[in-house]
Amino acid sequence: MQPSIRPYLRTGPGYVYAARTTAADKKGEEGRIARLASNENPFPPSTAAVSAGVAALATVNRYPDNRMTDLIEALKRFHGDHTFVVGNGMDGIIEAVLRCFVEKGDRVVVSTPTFSFYGIAAAGQGAIVENVQRKDDFTVDIPAFTRACTGARVAFLCTPNNPTGTMTTPAEVREVLDGIGDCMLFLDNAYVDFAGDDYRPLMDDYQNLIVGRTMSKIFGLAGLRVGYAFIPAWLEPFYQKAATPFSGISSVSAAAAVAALADHEHQERTLRHVLEWREQVRSAVRFPVLPSEANFLMIDVAPHTADEVVATLAGHGVLIRSCRSFPGLGDHYVRVSIGDAWENERFIEEINRL
Structure with missing residues (x-):
């Protein structure tokens, strides 16, 4: 007989991970993927x-x-x-x-x-x-x-x-x-x-x-x-x-x-980059962007849904995060990490095409 699973595991999706990609999914310029879904540091470690x-x-x-x-x-x-x-x-x-x-x-x-x-x-x-x-x-x-x-x-x-x-x-x-x-x-x-x-x-x-x-x-x-x-x-x-x-x-x-x-130099480089590009991305995106003190921005993409926008951008080699799985949020917010300069530029270009 199969042992019973605790009830809390039978409801809800569990932790929802940001989108990843495989070699077969690579699209966009030069096959490069802009990975802006997981709030990662775009630079290699110290x-x-x-x-x-x-x-x-x-x-x-x-x-x-x-x-x-x-x-x-x-x-x-x-x-x-x-x-x-x-x-x-x-x-x-x-x-x-x-x-x-x-x-x-x-x-x-x-x-x-x-x-x-x-x-x-x-x-x-x-x-x-x-x-x-x-x-x-x-x-x-x-x-x-x-x-x-x-x-x-x-x-x-x-x-x-x-x-x-x-x-x-x-x-x-x-x-x-x-x-x-x-x-x-x-x-x-x-x-x-x-x-x-x-x-x-x-x-x-x-x-x-x-x-x-x-x-x-x-x-x-x-x-x-x-x-x-x-x-x-x-x-x-x-x-x-x-x-x-x-x-x-x-x-x-x-x-x-x-x-x-x-390695304070590595930390300071990352901080300067994030602060500079956080403001540039916020100013350039034509959808409403919430003020942020983090290394990411949340964007209201209505009348589109978050999942639609994530799928569209993924098809052009830009990975961002749908916020639909966050408790208490609607289905029209996406989250984008501040990435390397070329990633940020690609994101701005693709989201403004919507």
């Missing part, structure tokens, strides 16, 4: 990171350092003397945090529309997921979100938000933290390197705040799956008990991450 990763391959017959000591020390050099944990992407950290706090029937609050994995991971832990819709301009309804968080175990807030690009200011986050009692707030700062606000000082004032970060974006290590988070010191021993052994990170990923943190 050469120092590549060299460190290659060197670490010689030792992969041994397990990694279970405490990730070198990477934690590198994070402290980069950010200051905070308490850090690392994981297999920020997703791995989210799962470990939920294992620390959530039991079946507990409430988890999510500010939507946003990254769908928060709700998927919470449901997997047996939580009751409560989505709090953002305002019409996609900013957070602070009073409504704060009320919902009261009595919940964990709440998720993304800023800059994926896929809208909108910011929740540190002052607004502080207002939330002051009003939610002992609910743990997970603040997803995956894209904060492209924004002007700094949320790190909040860690000094609150014991119920986790700030998640990633090395997939400005550091260009998406394929190595390195996430990290600032956590309150009291949580660290409990987190380590709940976390995947060896933090879910390979010794190769850890070594490359240490080197990438030290």
Whole structure:
């Protein structure tokens, strides 16, 4: 007899991935594909990171350092003397945090529309997921979100938000933290390197705040799956008990991450490029483009549907993301990453043909 699957896996699509391509799908100029669907860094990783990763391959017959000591020390050099944990992407950290706090029937609050994995991971832990819709301009309804968080175990807030690009200011986050009692707030700062606000000082004032970060974006290590988070010191021993052994990170990923943190020139180059092209793309596209503080833009393509636009552009060698799968969004928004110069130019040309 076939064992039964948990009910939450029988409803909904699960995490929806951005479109990829194969050699057989290649179209467009010179067969080049503009890959603008996954918010990736268009530049290869730092050469120092590549060299460190290659060197670490010689030792992969041994397990990694279970405490990730070198990477934690590198994070402290980069950010200051905070308490850090690392994981297999920020997703791995989210799962470990939920294992620390959530039991079946507990409430988890999510500010939507946003990254769908928060709700998927919470449901997997047996939580009751409560989505709090953002305002019409996609900013957070602070009073409504704060009320919902009261009595919940964990709440998720993304800023800059994926896929809208909108910011929740540190002052607004502080207002939330002051009003939610002992609910743990997970603040997803995956894209904060492209924004002007700094949320790190909040860690000094609150014991119920986790700030998640990633090395997939400005550091260009998406394929190595390195996430990290600032956590309150009291949580660290409990987190380590709940976390995947060896933090879910390979010794190769850890070594490359240490080197990438030290290569400030690579980070600054990426930042300059994204800020310049973010404004150029926003100004050039003839559809309404939302303000963004991230390395992507969300565009309202009505009267077209998002899926129609994604399919049309893919046929011309430009991959972008339909936002239809994001909870709380309609079917007429697309998300486009800031890519290399030629990719951005191709995107502008193709979307303006619609």
